[in-house]
Amino acid sequence: MDTLLNNLDLFIGGFTTTVILFAWSAVFALVLGLIVGAMRVSPVPSMRAVGTVYVNLVRNTPLTLLMFFFAFGYPKLDLPQLTFTTLAICALSLYTATYVAEALRSGINTIPLGQAEAARAIGLGFGQSMTLVILPQALRAVIPPMMSVFIALLKNTTVAAGFGVAEAGRIRADLSERGEPAIIVLLWVALIFVLLVALLSIAQRRLEIRWKVAR
Amino acid sequence: MSSVLFDVPGPRAVRRGRIIGALTIVVVAAIFAFIIYRFYDTGQFTAKKWELFTFPYVQGQIVEAMLNTLRAFAVAAVLSLVLGLILVIGRLSVHKWISGPCIAFVELFRAIPLLILMMIMYYGLPPLGVSFVTPFVAVVTGLTLYNGAVLSEVFRAGIESLPKGQSEAAYAIGLRKSQVMRMILMPQALRAMAPVIVSQLVVVLKDTALGFIVTYQELLYTAKQLGGQFQFDSPIIPSTIVIATIYISLCLVLAGVAKLIEIRTRSSRSGKSGKKKGQAPVVLEGGAVLPVK
Numbered sequence: 001m002d003t004l005l006n007n008l009d010l011f012i013g014g015f016t017t018t019v020i021l022f023a024w025s026a027v028f029a030l031v032l033g034l035i036v037g038a039m040r041v042s043p044v045p046s047m048r049a050v051g052t053v054y055v056n057l058v059r060n061t062p063l064t065l066l067m068f069f070f071a072f073g074y075p076k077l078d079l080p081q082l083t084f085t086t087l088a089i090c091a092l093s094l095y096t097a098t099y100v101a102e103a104l105r106s107g108i109n110t111i112p113l114g115q116a117e118a119a120r121a122i123g124l125g126f127g128q129s130m131t132l133v134i135l136p137q138a139l140r141a142v143i144p145p146m147m148s149v150f151i152a153l154l155k156n157t158t159v160a161a162g163f164g165v166a167e168a169g170r171i172r173a174d175l176s177e178r179g180e181p182a183i184i185v186l187l188w189v190a191l192i193f194v195l196l197v198a199l200l201s202i203a204q205r206r207l208e209i210r211w212k213v214a215r
Numbered sequence: 216m217s218s219v220l221f222d223v224p225g226p227r228a229v230r231r232g233r234i235i236g237a238l239t240i241v242v243v244a245a246i247f248a249f250i251i252y253r254f255y256d257t258g259q260f261t262a263k264k265w266e267l268f269t270f271p272y273v274q275g276q277i278v279e280a281m282l283n284t285l286r287a288f289a290v291a292a293v294l295s296l297v298l299g300l301i302l303v304i305g306r307l308s309v310h311k312w313i314s315g316p317c318i319a320f321v322e323l324f325r326a327i328p329l330l331i332l333m334m335i336m337y338y339g340l341p342p343l344g345v346s347f348v349t350p351f352v353a354v355v356t357g358l359t360l361y362n363g364a365v366l367s368e369v370f371r372a373g374i375e376s377l378p379k380g381q382s383e384a385a386y387a388i389g390l391r392k393s394q395v396m397r398m399i400l401m402p403q404a405l406r407a408m409a410p411v412i413v414s415q416l417v418v419v420l421k422d423t424a425l426g427f428i429v430t431y432q433e434l435l436y437t438a439k440q441l442g443g444q445f446q447f448d449s450p451i452i453p454s455t456i457v458i459a460t461i462y463i464s465l466c467l468v469l470a471g472v473a474k475l476i477e478i479r480t481r482s483s484r485s486g487k488s489g490k491k492k493g494q495a496p497v498v499l500e501g502g503a504v505l506p507v508k
Contacts, residue, residue: 039239043221043228046236050243060417060466062424065459068435072442073452077253126221155328162330162428169330172338183339190327190335197326 003184007175014168015192021088021157021167026150028093033100040105043126051101058098063159066091071163088160088167092153099149107142108134140211147204151197158193168192254452264450267441268457280437281461287351287423287433291358292416298363303370304396317367324364330425333357337429350431354423362419369411373404409480413473417466424462434458 004011039051058066070087082090111134119129161169168189175185224232254260267273305317324332336353377400385399405412427435438458442451 043224044232044236044239047239050239056467056470057463060421060463060470061459062421062435062462062466064424064427064435065455065462068427068438069455069459072439073455076257076259076449076452078257079253120221129221155326158328158330159425159428162425169328169334172334176338181342183335183343186331186335186339190331193328193331194323194326 003175003180004188007171007178007180007185010171010174011188011192014166014171014174014189017085017166018154018157018168021085021092021160021165022150022154024089025092025096025153025157028089029096029100029149029153032093032097033104036097037101037104037108038130040101041108041130055098055101058095059102061095063091063095063156064162066095067159067163084160084163084165088157088163088165092156092160095156096149096153099152100146103142103145103149104138106145107138110141111137143211144204144208147200147207151200151204154196154200155193258448259450259452261448263448264453267444267447267450268453273441276437276441277434277457277461280432280434281465283351283431284420284423284426284433284462284465287354287358287426287431288416288420291355291362291423292419294355294359295362295366295419296412298359299366299370300401302363302367303374306367306371307374307396309392321364321367324360325368327361329357329361329422330428332360333425333429350426350429353429354426354431354433357425358419358422361422362415365418366412366415369408369415370404373408373411374400376407377403406480410473410477413469413476417469417473420466420469421462434462 036051036054039047040055042048042051067088070091071084074087075081115133115137116129119133124132157167158169161167161173164170166174171189172182172185176182258264268277302317302321305313306321308314308317333353333356336348336356337350340348381399381403382395385395390398423431423433424435426433427439430436435458438454439451441454443449
């Protein structure tokens with residue numbers, strides 16, 4: 001307990017960065033994932049191809065590798081200098097977007113065929129049947145898996161700590177300079193993560209009950 | 216499914232589709248061209264930066280690193296499969312004192328970030344007098360604990376997806392609990408979940424890259440080392456390209472195996488009136504399994 005209380009500043013700072021990373025990456029991943037997910041079911045073959053290649057390629061790339069590129073490769077490209085935190089958000093968003101897109105696509109797949117057929121039968125085009133009929137239902141079906149994606153994202157933010165972002169995973173390195181035993185620090189970090197994940201799981205269950213599609 | 220979302224395009228839609236398609240290709244090509252141009256402009260393609268990779272010694276180093284990655288993957292994959300089986304058997308036990316701890320174990324290790332697990336092993340234990348923790352041990356233990364927990368959930372989803380009649384019939388002909396599990400439920404569950412299990416193994420392979428952060432000498436570690444060679448003008452981007460190619464190919468091969476299994480199990484099942492048609496369950500990162508509809 002002392003380890004936590006005496007170094008509360010570092011713990012709070014670390015987890016604040018974690019939450020910031022999580023929030024920004026979640027927003028960007030959601031936007032990018034929506035676009036990619038829509039591309040994957042679109043009528044235009046080349047869009048489908050781009051979406052599929054992106055998802056398959058990035059899903060089979062370790063997140064650590066993406067981070068590695070952004071942390072060490074990007075600064076060599078003479079592009080606008082960004083902080084490690086921003087770069088970590090880029091990597092996390094690009095990576096998580098593929099999972100968002102996949103969750104979305106399988107959500108769309110759970111919609112009964114009749115829905116899409118009926119939408120077409122009353123003369124709606126692709127855009128209309130997507131936004132008015134399919135997506136509103138798919139989003140509901142997609143909430144539980146989407147929350148799982150975000151839980152994974154929350155845990156994945158720790159990878160950023162390996163690349164110099166002063167994040168929850170980094171607390172150990174900072175505290176070992178203050179002479180705190182590593183194991184206790186790490187167990188506290190793990191415990192806080194368990195609590196955060198539990199929080200998200202509760203939110204997941206709530207949303208799931210609330211948005212359940214009666215079918 | 217995607218074919219149901221829109222009609223067979225008419226002449227106008229075809230034209231519009233072509234324009235949008237061309238536009239997509241232009242945008243993607245522009246992004247690629249920009250990245251390649253940045254690479255070119257900052258001299259990433261100069262011979263000096265790539266010369267390093269022509270040395271047999273460096274190539275040997277990369278192969279060695281790849282073997283290290285594969286070694287960690289293989290050991291962790293086998294151990295997490297075993298752990299997953301143990302956990303799911305424990306979890307489905309009727310005795311509360313067995314199933315309770317198993318549920319707690321699974322939930323706990325699914326919630327702790329893998330990197331923190333590895334750090335607990337690597338930085339946390341040695342000061343307590345545990346001396347056998349090499350980076351390899353840390354990586355494998357972390358991977359095993361996490362993926363064992365996730366795989367047990369996958370197995371459970373597989374078992375629960377079986378019709379109830381299977382276990383009822385097995386009990387009716389007088390099999391015992393362990394026999395029902397071993398002879399009836401497990402074989403079917405494993406078969407139904409084979410694609411998901413292999414996809415989870417892809418996650419194991421990907422996550423070996425975390426070993427980089429706890430100084431396990433795998434592919435990324437080598438990439439960093441090679442990228443820091445000053446006499447070759449710090450070829451960090453070339454080495455990332457090389458290592459990324461290796462990593463992604465390894466994962467794609469494994470993902471391809473998953474796809475193959477999925478296609479085979481689907482085609483072998485299509486003859487029967489099985490309740491599972493359509494696609495195999497999708498597994499998301501973190502072990503959430505999407506329901507089969």
